[in-house]
Amino acid sequence: MVALDAPRGRLAGDRRHLGRALAAWLTLLLLAVSVLSLGSGASGVSAAAVLTDWAAGRDLAEIDRVVLFDIRLPRLLSGVLVGAALAVSGAVMQGLFRNPLADPGLLGVSAGASLGAISAIVLGGLLPPSIAALAGWHLVPLAAFAGSWVAMIVLYGIATRQGRTSVATMLLAGIALAAMIAALSGLIIYRANDQQLRDLTFWGLGSLAGASWTKLGAAAPIILAALAVTPFLARGLNGLALGEAAAAHVGLRVQRVKAGAILSAAAATGAAVAISGGIGFVGIVVPHLLRLLAGPDHRWLLVNSGLLGASVLIAADMISRSVVAPAELPIGIVTAMIGGPFFLWVLLSNRRVLDA
Amino acid sequence: MSLIARDIHLRLGRTDILHGVDLTAPVGRVTAIIGPNGSGKTSLLRALAGEIVPVSGRIALNGLPIVGMRPEVLAGHRAVLPQQSAISFPFTAAEIVRIGLTSVAGDQIRQGALIGEALAAVGLPGHAGRLYQELSGGEQQRVQLARALVQVWQPVVDGAPRWLLLDEPVSSLDIAHQIAVMRLAADYARRGGGVVAVMHDLNLTGMFADHVLLMRGGRAMAEGAPAEVLDSALLSDAYGCRLRVGEVPRAGVWLLPHSATL
Numbered sequence: 001m002v003a004l005d006a007p008r009g010r011l012a013g014d015r016r017h018l019g020r021a022l023a024a025w026l027t028l029l030l031l032a033v034s035v036l037s038l039g040s041g042a043s044g045v046s047a048a049a050v051l052t053d054w055a056a057g058r059d060l061a062e063i064d065r066v067v068l069f070d071i072r073l074p075r076l077l078s079g080v081l082v083g084a085a086l087a088v089s090g091a092v093m094q095g096l097f098r099n100p101l102a103d104p105g106l107l108g109v110s111a112g113a114s115l116g117a118i119s120a121i122v123l124g125g126l127l128p129p130s131i132a133a134l135a136g137w138h139l140v141p142l143a144a145f146a147g148s149w150v151a152m153i154v155l156y157g158i159a160t161r162q163g164r165t166s167v168a169t170m171l172l173a174g175i176a177l178a179a180m181i182a183a184l185s186g187l188i189i190y191r192a193n194d195q196q197l198r199d200l201t202f203w204g205l206g207s208l209a210g211a212s213w214t215k216l217g218a219a220a221p222i223i224l225a226a227l228a229v230t231p232f233l234a235r236g237l238n239g240l241a242l243g244e245a246a247a248a249h250v251g252l253r254v255q256r257v258k259a260g261a262i263l264s265a266a267a268a269t270g271a272a273v274a275i276s277g278g279i280g281f282v283g284i285v286v287p288h289l290l291r292l293l294a295g296p297d298h299r300w301l302l303v304n305s306g307l308l309g310a311s312v313l314i315a316a317d318m319i320s321r322s323v324v325a326p327a328e329l330p331i332g333i334v335t336a337m338i339g340g341p342f343f344l345w346v347l348l349s350n351r352r353v354l355d356a
Numbered sequence: 357m358s359l360i361a362r363d364i365h366l367r368l369g370r371t372d373i374l375h376g377v378d379l380t381a382p383v384g385r386v387t388a389i390i391g392p393n394g395s396g397k398t399s400l401l402r403a404l405a406g407e408i409v410p411v412s413g414r415i416a417l418n419g420l421p422i423v424g425m426r427p428e429v430l431a432g433h434r435a436v437l438p439q440q441s442a443i444s445f446p447f448t449a450a451e452i453v454r455i456g457l458t459s460v461a462g463d464q465i466r467q468g469a470l471i472g473e474a475l476a477a478v479g480l481p482g483h484a485g486r487l488y489q490e491l492s493g494g495e496q497q498r499v500q501l502a503r504a505l506v507q508v509w510q511p512v513v514d515g516a517p518r519w520l521l522l523d524e525p526v527s528s529l530d531i532a533h534q535i536a537v538m539r540l541a542a543d544y545a546r547r548g549g550g551v552v553a554v555m556h557d558l559n560l561t562g563m564f565a566d567h568v569l570l571m572r573g574g575r576a577m578a579e580g581a582p583a584e585v586l587d588s589a590l591l592s593d594a595y596g597c598r599l600r601v602g603e604v605p606r607a608g609v610w611l612l613p614h615s616a617t618l
Contacts, residue, residue, distance in 0.1 A: 011471055013450030014450050014471075038571065100445065106539075239455055245438060249407070295451065296451075297451055
């Protein structure tokens, strides 16, 4: 047949084998980074030593057990989920808005989450003590998650008329909504004292330092459910690349794809931001890099974004823990310091493709 | 079996676009929709495609009303080539064509072969691996045509004809490719399918159309065989300029602006 690669019957221009191979490599990378992450940290507990002890049937020292299973493991799993959530949500939003620079921030999710977190940090003291005690120090993540959902639902409501969501309206309304939310946040920050301002700054830069089994237990089901939806969006997002009309022509239920994309990205991002605070760049850099490596077909792009996003976040977390040990840098600083220049380099070396 | 529109009234925003248009596109024929800019040709095609729902009127595809038909079922009956197709990400030509197979069942080897055949059919063999964004406008238009073709590759399935709805399929093409693409459409009809094409080039319409709908101001001015509709007086009236229709032996009708005939 024409244009077929004889030995394997593969059509030229079909890059799914690249996506498949990449998925295998990225899985190995994630495993490797995870083992490294478990084995490194301020306490000097070595995962290898602990595992050897454990395999030999010796009892673990209490300190080793605590460091490994109550500190590093939940932190590692939080990193995996947050990284995967941010990168996959980024890829989904870029597909939905047909724009490689889109990110979940466009849904008002980040702005809403910030407002929630800021409110909790600054105004949390005004709550009745019983409620404050019930929420404990989960107050900030809970408020962030609630804020992200309220913002997303308002925005989705504005952009949807007669069962059809206008992506263009959503984009513009999102800018207006983000401005209003930022103003509101500013008002609240105006009331903050010095300690609260410090908390706010650190929350805005993101960190996995507060990771715990409880937090993970609350966020993991949401993130996993949202990520589980995304493979069903892959064909729809491919079709949307031709525009909404053409996507419908080829037999896609466009509104269903749009609603699924918006809801899953907002849920995953909201939960991720609640665990870790604001972490930039992962959602844009990871999908972009993968598109350059294996093309924009979402059937592998979404899976690979999850794998690479998780690895990137764990690696960034390791760096944030080690450069100023025993103190920690906010992870958002690491992702931006490394991600920013890297993204610029990728952009400049691929101008030909981008300008076309 | 045919594609029938009856008394279609269409409104986009606050503007009435179509005021009661009728069309009967016969199967096994190329039907051309012609008329001046803004006469409602594209809107009618979009309504026929099920993309926009008319305010009133009825559209039936092979005897079935298309309103309320599920998208994936409709996709098995007809494929659509829109006027413009901007693509947001660096897909290859093969990947774009594959999107046309979204609602088509089939194993991967067969689908890969189909994509290759469709690209060859539109004159782009060996372009499967090229990035869509780096192709010329005419090549992009033919990749899109291949994308539409794979969706309804067999013109007849289980005795029911399938339809190609083409909006200005040759607008970006050089004259050789214009003829090649119109031959492809005519061949699809000859093998039992149906083709409805919005056309600007009246000479190509004269060469390839079997049935013509002439529109102006959201209304049908004339519908019928090319010999009836491609008439000097009728066309001059519709387009608002003096046109002269001549006949070339064994080649069909030819139109020239009046000034060029002096």
